[in-house]
Amino acid sequence: MGFLDGLMTVFQIHNLVLLILGVVLGIIVGAIPGLTATLAISLLLPFTFSLEASTALIMLIGIYVGGIYGGSITAILLRTPGTPAAAATSLDGYPLMQKGQGGRALGIATSASFIGGQISCIFLIFLSPLISNFAIKFSSAEYFALAIFGLTIIFSVSGKYLLKGVIAGLIGLVINTVGFDVIVAYPRFTFGVRSLMIGFPLLPAIIGLFALSELLRLFKAGVDDDDAIHDNVGRILPRWPDLRQLKWVLLKSSLIGTFIGALPGAGANIASFVAYSECKRTSKTPELFGKGIIEGVAASESANNAVTGGALIPMLTLGVPGDAVTAVLLGALTIQGLQPGPLLFRNNPGIINSIFVSTIVGNIVMLLTGLFLAKAIAKIAIMKKTTLIPIIAIFSMIGAYAAESSLAHMKIAVIFGIAGYILEQMDFPLAPIALSIVLGSLAENSFRAALIRSGGDWRIFFHSAISVVFLAIAAASVFFALRNQYKASKESQGGASL
Amino acid sequence: MIKMGKRDMIFGGLLFLICLLLLNESRNFYVPPDTVAGPALWPRIVLGLLAVLSLVLMYVGYKHIPKGQKENQEAVSGNQGSLTKKWASLTPGNKRVLAAMLATMIFLFLFQPLGFIISITAYFLVITYILEPTKNPKQIGFRIVQALALTAFIYMVFSKGLSVRLPAGIIPATWLL
Structure with a gap:
């Protein structure tokens, strides 16, 4: 009965219109480099103050769902991830675009986002208490093991340049240590430069590494080779055989995304990389990852959208946000006079059911709008290079500036762009740097917190079964990657790979 | 090399x-x-x-x-030779990359003092020129229109739509309200 009430609330005409508006706004904001779902919700929050609680939450959830998906569009078309959560999507999405299969990648990304979102909704509705109880068992040691597990993707995304990939990953981890240390608030490696106190924020770093470095590569290529960046994007509507082929990838990545979403503090950025890594690790053709394979796009996109349902689990059941967006949503609930946590289920079942239904309907709207809009948005990729390249450059830099209205962020994006271009020219893969920047803080903070908690006893990382399993899988991934590299170098006998 | x-x-x-x-x-x-x-x-x-x-x-x-x-x-x-010789020995692609980097540095330097309207318009025109130099007045005119349209679009999306404070620079801030 409660669920039906939720359905009736969401399908009231004004609520439905606001939900659709929220999804569309979310997609647009998510697709603009530098603007995230968190920012979109924060900016639109004041407009919801005057709305009824359920109406406000329905609209905000629409923005959340659309915003996480929107980042994938520019990640695929232009290697410019709209949000950090879409950085993993660009690893295979953009190579697919270069092969003339951009439409296929967009279709898969949209469907995967929809499936990931819906699977996480099922978990949100039926298994919320169970998952929250498991998630709160995660202490710093387990978080550290999860971060290390995620970081082992470096070994798989580096391809034949394994040494350079690992070096790039370590450079990312060093970059992450610049600025205030969060545990003792000590400025590290700032050399007296005030603007370095904040460190290197993720968003401008990702924009620089992926978008600006790619633009410099396009500058090098010039406009004489072909006029548009891509001739066509092909069919967007996903084919049934593709979806059938991806069924296990979608299921597994959605479960990973839901679970990581439910972990307080771990969001879509981490989920997409972990799912991508796990998908590649268990694939029969791992060597094709990074060269344009639909499994890579599906893994990343289903996981990052599955985070939407997952992150709502601890928010609704415990009053603890699963990620940055749900932290803002938590604020929205409080502003509306609601108390998130177990009492919310008892005192406001109507609100809970509206949230459940709006997440499901929001995902459906996202699928339809995504497939419909993708056709139009994909046309930007066939614009003239002389027009498109300056537009992307300006949007990327203003996007980096916009998140904090900070010129320092814009400078960071440019520095990362130039460094990324130079490193790529020297065959250093850029994905490990981005991955380390995403996971570095989680790895360091949980590592140190665990050691402080255990009084310096390193065995703490092997005390729980959860961390042992993560560390064992991570060690196995490294071992197999090194073995494969050794085999490959023996076969090529002095090949040029480093 | x-x-x-x-x-x-x-x-x-x-x-x-x-x-x-x-x-x-x-x-x-x-x-x-x-x-x-x-x-x-x-x-x-x-x-x-x-x-x-x-x-x-x-x-x-x-x-x-x-x-x-x-x-x-x-x-x-x-x-290695002199700087001009080094420049001459570069491929056109590398020249474009270096010119784009230089233009971007200048853009960063002038973004706040000049304001977003002038700096974005100028940056668009400069990097378009680096990509495809032209002396055709018609094409230059078209590019100026494109640059102004893009600046207006950015103003509408970021400043008006998302309340991002873009620097007004030498243009009086009251004009942008």
Whole structure:
């Protein structure tokens, strides 16, 4: 009965219109480099103050769902991830675009986002208490093991340049240590430069590494080779055989995304990389990852959208946000006079059911709008290079500036762009740097917190079964990657790979 | 032209030096009393690993330098010529990249003093010119229209739509309201 009430609330005409508006706004904001779902919700929050609680939450959830998906569009078309959560999507999405299969990648990304979102909704509705109880068992040691597990993707995304990939990953981890240390608030490696106190924020770093470095590569290529960046994007509507082929990838990545979403503090950025890594690790053709394979796009996109349902689990059941967006949503609930946590289920079942239904309907709207809009948005990729390249450059830099209205962020994006271009020219893969920047803080903070908690006893990382399993899988991934590299170098006998 | 092996050797060496510098800097970090995991612990682990791998990169880079080139390394690096000669020896693609980098640096420098309207319009025109130089007045006119339209679009999306405070610069802020 409660669920039906939720359905009736969401399908009231004004609520439905606001939900659709929220999804569309979310997609647009998510697709603009530098603007995230968190920012979109924060900016639109004041407009919801005057709305009824359920109406406000329905609209905000629409923005959340659309915003996480929107980042994938520019990640695929232009290697410019709209949000950090879409950085993993660009690893295979953009190579697919270069092969003339951009439409296929967009279709898969949209469907995967929809499936990931819906699977996480099922978990949100039926298994919320169970998952929250498991998630709160995660202490710093387990978080550290999860971060290390995620970081082992470096070994798989580096391809034949394994040494350079690992070096790039370590450079990312060093970059992450610049600025205030969060545990003792000590400025590290700032050399007296005030603007370095904040460190290197993720968003401008990702924009620089992926978008600006790619633009410099396009500058090098010039406009004489072909006029548009891509001739066509092909069919967007996903084919049934593709979806059938991806069924296990979608299921597994959605479960990973839901679970990581439910972990307080771990969001879509981490989920997409972990799912991508796990998908590649268990694939029969791992060597094709990074060269344009639909499994890579599906893994990343289903996981990052599955985070939407997952992150709502601890928010609704415990009053603890699963990620940055749900932290803002938590604020929205409080502003509306609601108390998130177990009492919310008892005192406001109507609100809970509206949230459940709006997440499901929001995902459906996202699928339809995504497939419909993708056709139009994909046309930007066939614009003239002389027009498109300056537009992307300006949007990327203003996007980096916009998140904090900070010129320092814009400078960071440019520095990362130039460094990324130079490193790529020297065959250093850029994905490990981005991955380390995403996971570095989680790895360091949980590592140190665990050691402080255990009084310096390193065995703490092997005390729980959860961390042992993560560390064992991570060690196995490294071992197999090194073995494969050794085999490959023996076969090529002095090949040029480093 | 620096070949790949030599480039890796140089990069590995630079990276190793940076690691040493940062490791040395980490000695100055504040260590809270009775702590087992201070702010220097993690950076030292990462930098230690990076230093070792940069040495490996130097070694592998050295192994990849062709024999004849190893002997002539110093002669090659010493014979670089003047800046104008260096510029002339660059490929058109590399010239475009360097020009785009320079234009971007100037844009960053002038973004706040000039304001977003002038700087974005000028930056658009400059990088479009770097990509495809033209003297055709019709084409230049079209590009100016494109630049102004893009600036207006950015103003509408970021400033009006998302309340992002873009610098007004020399244009009075009241004009933008």
